[in-house]
C-alpha cells in the first residue's frame with residue numbers, strides 16, 4: 001500500500017473492522033446461486049443488512065420484486081453518490097468451493113460464475129463503512145445503492161433508468177469481480193437486443209397427413225437461415241447468436257409451437273437497424289411456412305461510455321489500495337486450478353491497470369450498465385476475486401468465489417470504492433470536472449431507451465429452472 005492520508009487509513013480500518021461479516025454474506029449468496037429475477041433470498045439478505053445499518057430501502061422498484069434502492073443521507077444530502085450492485089447467478093455452473101477441479105455441488109444447478117455474489121455485497125460494505133466516516137467527520141452527502149437483479153440477462157438497468165431512479169445522482173460507481181484490479185474509461189462493449197420469437201403452426205400426423213400441418217419448427221430453422229445470411233452483410237462490429245428454446249416434442253407430430261431466443265449486438269448506432277432486419281427474417285420465415293409469429297423483447301441495452309475523469313480518480317485509489325497479499329496456500333490453489341483448467345500457470349500474478357479503447361480492441365459482450373453511463377457519470381471498478389485466466393461464466397470462477405482469494409478481493413474493492421466516494425464527497429472540484437465531461441457526452445449522445453414502448457421486465461423467465469434445483473441446493477446453503 002502506498003502512503004495513505006489519515007482519512008483514508010481511517011476508511012480502510014472501517015472496512016476491515018466489518019469485512020468478515022460481509023465475506024459471510026458473499027458466501028451465503030454464492031450458495032443460494034439464484035438466477036435473474038429469482039434472487040429473493042440474496043436481495044433480502046442485502047436489504048436486511050442495509051436496513052439494519054440505517055439505510056432507507058425501497059424494494060420492488062421498476063416492477064422487479066428483487067430490485068431495490070437503499071439510501072442514506074447526512075447533512076445537506078448533497079452530493080448524491082450511486083453504487084450499482086448485482087447478485088444473480090448463471091445456469092449449469094454449480095461447483096464446489098475451493099476445488100481446483102470441476103466438481104459440481106448439485107449437477108446441473110446454477111452457480112455464481114460471474115462473481116456477482118461478491119458485488120452488491122462489496123458495495124454494501126463500502127457504503128456502511130463510508131457511513132461511519134461521514135458521521136464522524138460531519139460530511140454532507142447521500143449514498144444510494146441500486147440493487148440490480150438479472151444482469152446476466154441484461155434486464156434491470158434500463159428499467160431502473162426508465163423509472164427515473166438516477167435523476168438526482170451526481171456520479172455512479174459500478175463494480176465487477178474480475179481476475180485483475182482495474183478500471184476503464186471510454187466506449188466499452190456492445191449494445192444489445194435480446195428477444196424471443198415464437199412461431200405458431202398446426203399439428204398433424206407427420207406420416208399420414210403432413211399436408212394438414214404447418215411446422216413452427218421449420219419457421220425457426222428458416223429464421224436462423226435468414227439471419228445467418230444477414231450476418232454476412234452487417235458491420236464487422238456485430239455479434240448475432242441464438243438458441244432454439246422450443247422445437248417440438250416428437251418427429252411424428254408436426255409442432256404447432258416453436259421458439260428461438262436471439263441476441264443481436266452491435267454499436268449503439270447500428271443495433272436498431274440490425275434488430276429490425278432480424279424481425280424481417282422472422283416475418284419472412286412465418287410467410288414461407290404459413291405460420292404466425294410473436295416477438296417478445298426481453299432486454300435492450302446501450303454500449304457503455306465510462307467517464308474518464310472518474311476512472312482516473314478510481315484508478316488512483318486502486319493503486320493506493322494495491323493488490324492483496326496471497327499466502328502460499330492460495331498461490332498453490334491458483335496454480336492447481338490453472339493447471340486443471342488449461343490456463344497459463346502463473347499463480348496470482350495479475351496487473352493493476354487503467355484501460356481505455358486505445359489499450360485493446362472493443363469486446364463483443366454487453367452490460368446493462370450502458371444505460372446508466374448515459375444518464376450519469378459512471379465507471380465499473382474491477383476488483384480481483386478470481387484466479388488469473390478464469391473467464392466469466394466458467395466453473396473456475398465459481399470455485400474461487402467463496403474462498404479467501406475472493407474475500408481479500410472484496411475487501412480491496414470496498415476500500416478502493418469507498419476511497420473514491422470519499423474523494424467525490426469532499427472534493428467539489430473533481431466532481432465538477434467529472435460532471436462537465438458527462439454533460440458533453442450527454443450532448444453528443446442524448447439518452448433514448450432502446451426498450452420498445454410497453455416493454456416490461458420478464459418476471460418468471462427463470463422461475464421453472466430455479467425451482468427445478470432449489471430443493472436440492474438448500475441443504476448446501478451457507479449461513480451469513
Ligand SMILES: [Zn+2]
Pocket residue numbers: 114115116151176392
Ligand atoms: Zn457479470
